[in-house]
Amino acid sequence: MMRRRPSAGLAERLLAGPVLWGGLVLLTAFALGPFIWMLLTSLKDHQELYATPLEYLPRHPTLENYVDAWTSPVTPFSRFFFNSLWVCSVTMVATTAVSVLAGYAIARFRFAGRDALLLIFLATQMFPSVLLIAPLLTQWRALGLIDTYQALIYSNFSFTVPFTVWMMVGYFSSIPRDLEESAMIDGCNHFGALCRIVLPLAAPGIAATAIFAFVVSWSELLFAISFTTETDMRTLSAGLLYMVGQYEVQWGPLSAGVIMSTVPVAVLFTFLQRHLIHGLTAGAVKG
Amino acid sequence: MTTLALGTRRARPLISARTRKLLIGYCYLMPAALCMLATVVVPIGMAIKMSLYNDILYKPQDYRFIGLGNYFRLAADPVFWLSLWNSCVWVFGSVALQFVFGFAAALLLNQAFRGRALVRTLTLLPWIIPGVVVGLIWEWLYQPNYGVINDLLIKAGWLHDRIAWLSTPDLAMAAVVFTNVWRGIPFFTIMLLAGLQAVPAELYEAAHVDGASVFGRFRHITLPLLRPIIVVATATRIIWTFNYADLIFVMTNGGPANATQITSTYTLLQAYSNLDFGYAGALSVVLLLVMLVFTAAYLRITRGVEEIA
Numbered sequence: 001m002m003r004r005r006p007s008a009g010l011a012e013r014l015l016a017g018p019v020l021w022g023g024l025v026l027l028t029a030f031a032l033g034p035f036i037w038m039l040l041t042s043l044k045d046h047q048e049l050y051a052t053p054l055e056y057l058p059r060h061p062t063l064e065n066y067v068d069a070w071t072s073p074v075t076p077f078s079r080f081f082f083n084s085l086w087v088c089s090v091t092m093v094a095t096t097a098v099s100v101l102a103g104y105a106i107a108r109f110r111f112a113g114r115d116a117l118l119l120i121f122l123a124t125q126m127f128p129s130v131l132l133i134a135p136l137l138t139q140w141r142a143l144g145l146i147d148t149y150q151a152l153i154y155s156n157f158s159f160t161v162p163f164t165v166w167m168m169v170g171y172f173s174s175i176p177r178d179l180e181e182s183a184m185i186d187g188c189n190h191f192g193a194l195c196r197i198v199l200p201l202a203a204p205g206i207a208a209t210a211i212f213a214f215v216v217s218w219s220e221l222l223f224a225i226s227f228t229t230e231t232d233m234r235t236l237s238a239g240l241l242y243m244v245g246q247y248e249v250q251w252g253p254l255s256a257g258v259i260m261s262t263v264p265v266a267v268l269f270t271f272l273q274r275h276l277i278h279g280l281t282a283g284a285v286k287g
Numbered sequence: 288m289t290t291l292a293l294g295t296r297r298a299r300p301l302i303s304a305r306t307r308k309l310l311i312g313y314c315y316l317m318p319a320a321l322c323m324l325a326t327v328v329v330p331i332g333m334a335i336k337m338s339l340y341n342d343i344l345y346k347p348q349d350y351r352f353i354g355l356g357n358y359f360r361l362a363a364d365p366v367f368w369l370s371l372w373n374s375c376v377w378v379f380g381s382v383a384l385q386f387v388f389g390f391a392a393a394l395l396l397n398q399a400f401r402g403r404a405l406v407r408t409l410t411l412l413p414w415i416i417p418g419v420v421v422g423l424i425w426e427w428l429y430q431p432n433y434g435v436i437n438d439l440l441i442k443a444g445w446l447h448d449r450i451a452w453l454s455t456p457d458l459a460m461a462a463v464v465f466t467n468v469w470r471g472i473p474f475f476t477i478m479l480l481a482g483l484q485a486v487p488a489e490l491y492e493a494a495h496v497d498g499a500s501v502f503g504r505f506r507h508i509t510l511p512l513l514r515p516i517i518v519v520a521t522a523t524r525i526i527w528t529f530n531y532a533d534l535i536f537v538m539t540n541g542g543p544a545n546a547t548q549i550t551s552t553y554t555l556l557q558a559y560s561n562l563d564f565g566y567a568g569a570l571s572v573v574l575l576l577v578m579l580v581f582t583a584a585y586l587r588i589t590r591g592v593e594e595i596a
Contacts, residue, residue, distance in 0.1 A: 012501050016398070023395045024406060031410040034424045034469070037435055041427065054438045102319030109312030117316075123582055124327050126523075128530035130551045131571040134564045135333035136326070158326035161319055190311050219417035221533050222555070237419040241537060244423070251427060258423050262416050269415045270408050 035262070042066065042255035049252055066260070069253035075246060077257050079232055080239030087152045087235055088217040094153065095160040096210040102161075103168025104194055108177070118169070124162040132158055133226050140227055147233045155223040160213040171205040172198060208275035215265050236261045331575065337568030344562035357569035366545055366553065367570070373460065374549040377535075378528045380464040381471060386521060388468065389475025396476065397483040407480075414473035422537030425466040429453050453539050456546040463535050463547050467528070475520060482516040483509070515589075522585040526578060550574060 041049065042065050044058040069077040106114060136155055145151040179201075180193040188196065199206070224238035234242055240261065243254050302310070341353045361367050396407050413421065428436050429452040440446035452462040486509065494504045532551040535541060541548035541556055548556070551574060558567035 020395060020398055020400070023391065024400070027392050027395060027410055028406055030469070031413055031473075034428055035412065037428060038424050050433060052432075054433065054435065056435075098318040098322055101315040105312045105315035109308060109315075111309055111312055119586075120323070123579075124323065126526045126530070126578055126582055127327065128532075128551055128554075128571075128574050128578060130530065130532050130554045131334055131574055132327070132330045133555070134337060134558045134567050134571070135330035137558075138333060138337075138564070139330065154322075154326055157322040158330075161322045162327075165319055190308075215415055219419075219533075221417070221419050221536075226559075237417050240419050240423060244537075251430075251433070254423065255427065258420050261420055265415050265417070266412055269411070273408055273411065 038255050038258055041251060042259050044252070046252060065252040065256035069243075069256040069260070072253065074231075075239065075243045075253075076231070077239065077243075077253075077260065080234050080236045081260065083149075083232075083234060083239075084218060084236040087149055087156070088214045090149070091153050091156040091160060091217045092210050092214040095157060095164050095213045096206065098157075099161055099164035099168050099209075100194075100199070100206065102165045104172055104198065106165070106169045107172035108180075118166075121162040121165050125159070125166065127158075129159060129222055133222055136223070137226055145227070147228050147230050149233075151227040152220075152223060152235065155227065156217045156220060159220075160216060163216075164209050164213055167209045168202075168206070171202040171209075175201050204275055208272050211268055211272050215268060218261075218265050334568045334571045334575075337564050338572050340565050340568075342563070342565035342568070344564060353565070357565050360566065361569050361573065366548065367550075369545055370548045370550045370553040373545075373547065374529060374551075376460060377464060377467075377547075377549050378525055380460075381467040381528050382521060382524050384464070384468040385471035385524065386475050386517075389472045390479055392472060392476040393479035393483055396480055411473040411477065413470050414477075418470075418531075418533030419537050421466065421470050422534050425462075425469070426453065426538055429462055454543050456543050459539055459543060459546045463538055466538065467531075467534055470534070471524065471528070474524060478516055478520040479513060482513045486512050518588055522581075522588060526581045526585065529581065530574070530578065550577075 040056070040058060043061040043063070044055070045060065045062050045064060048055050048058055048060070069075070071078065106118060132155070136158075140146055140151040140155075145154075175198055179197050180188075183193045183197050184190070219237065220235070221237040221241070224235040225241060228234055228238065231242065236257075240254070240257055243250070243257060338357050339352060339354060341349055341351050341356065343349060392410060396403065396410070428434050431437060431449045431451040434452075436452070437446065437449045441449070450458065452458050490508050490512075491504055494508055499507065530551055532549070532555055535547050535549060535552050536555060539547045541552045550570065554567050554570040554574060557563045557570060
């Protein structure tokens with residue numbers, strides 16, 4: 001023990017100093033480098049973009065690429081952006097409403113098949129969406145929903161609902177029952193107790209989960225390219241891919257599009273990360 | 288009369304309180320159940336049915352029941368077997384590296400230093416941006432002529448000629464796995480950081496007083512206490528990565544020469560390019576079976592972990 005002490009001290013000092021700071025610099029550079037490169041690219045004009053040898057910094061920074069992408073008639077990025085905003089917002093609101101009710105029922109009522117239902121919600125979170133594409137396409141075509149927002153929103157439920165229900169059950173179970181019971185003695189019915197007592201208490205968690213549903217839908221790609229055919233109905237993810245497939249890849253406007261698609265989720269995430277991380281890891285830390 | 292009426296109503300209400308409560312419960316569940324029925328349960332049923340038919344979209348005249356025909360085709364399809372192997376490489380390559388780097392990042396971020404909250408937020412960003420965006424960013428980084436990766440490697444003298452990372456069969460898989468590692472590190476960082484912060488500081492102090500080295504403390508305190516969360520996070524990640532198709536779909540679409548064709552992108556290929564829904568259905572069923580085996584194993588393991596913990 002005595003012999004090992006000095007070496008342990010050295011290791012500790014190294015770990016607390018150079019290793020810690022070196023590691024942090026590496027980690028941050030690795031995580032952010034690709035974004036920064038894309039940002040620099042989006043600010044270059046065509047000549048600088050394809051210069052040999054490579055120019056690292058834009059000599060004459062310009063927003064040209066952003067204007068191009070936003071207003072292009074062939075790949076209308078503004079349209080893609082609002083399509084995404086609409087699809088994700090409706091998905092978020094509907095998913096939250098549906099899963100608050102279901103989560104409350106699972107957390108508060110004892111009924112046959114409750115455990116089986118929970119297991120189904122857990123298992124469906126792990127389903128490959130690839131599996132659903134061919135059948136959903138057939139289904140939406142039969143219902144005449146191709147090229148509609150509904151098809152995308154309904155399809156998004158397949159991955160948002162199981163996840164949010166699972167989270168809601170967790171939030172509601174952590175709220176003591178006595179509060180609702182006393183409200184019900186005072187004349188509230190179940191729904192009133194849910195709205196007046198439970199929801200306000202669980203509000204931060206619910207909000208974080210809702211935003212998460214938004215962020216996940218924002219990333220959705222496969223449904224968006226499968227169930228829309230018109231350019232005007234593409235969401236951001238599908239639109240970006242469409243920009244790639246159009247002609248030769250136009251990296252200028254494309255990099256501007258990439259940055260514009262990243263900013264909204266990055267901002268949302270920055271504000272909500274504390275709540276989100278707490279919710280995401282709560283189950284895992286306990287289990 | 289009134290008292291009597293009241294009395295009977297009280298003794299025999301139309302439906303008992305218990306049944307009423309149950310009915311309310313089912314009403315609350317109904318919307319979520321309908322969503323799952325319409326977007327998951329029925330489509331899975333349809334996929335299973337499709338897999339039993341010769342269902343090629345542009346040949347409707349050939350639509351007929353062929354039993355297990357699609358599955359026999361699958362068993363004899365070398366690309367399918369290759370895709371299963373590629374899936375293994377993709378999953379284990381990605382998850383193992385994500386775990387190692389994610390753990391290192393979590394240990395760093397668990398230290399107290401100024402600006403920790405900022406660094407934590409910034410390093411989590413790769414995880415929340417859309418898969419298409421990740422794919423495009425890295426396609427641009429790997430670009431042979433204008434990509435910064437080739438440029439840096441040449442400047443550093445590690446590379447002589449420019450490499451077409453994504454169109455060289457021997458390198459394409461490594462390139463997409465590396466991209467996926469970049470994207471997935473934050474997942475492990477978040478999970479393991481949460482675990483690390485739940486470890487009581489007194490344990491470390493006590494070990495320190497007893498003279499345990501920093502590595503000893505890591506081996507005998509950190510690792511055993513984090514075991515449950517490591518198991519859960521890794522298992523979730525394995526299943527998720529196996530199913531994940533977006534990144535490869537965007538970056539290489541399974542190419543070159545099927546070098547990055549994993550089972551989920553192969554399913555997409557059959558459905559989109561070949562419009563062979565029967566064959567895609569059979570592939571989906573295989574994916575589903577693999578997923579069920581993984582999930583069953585996952586539930587067994589996590590249950591085991593809970594008992595130990």
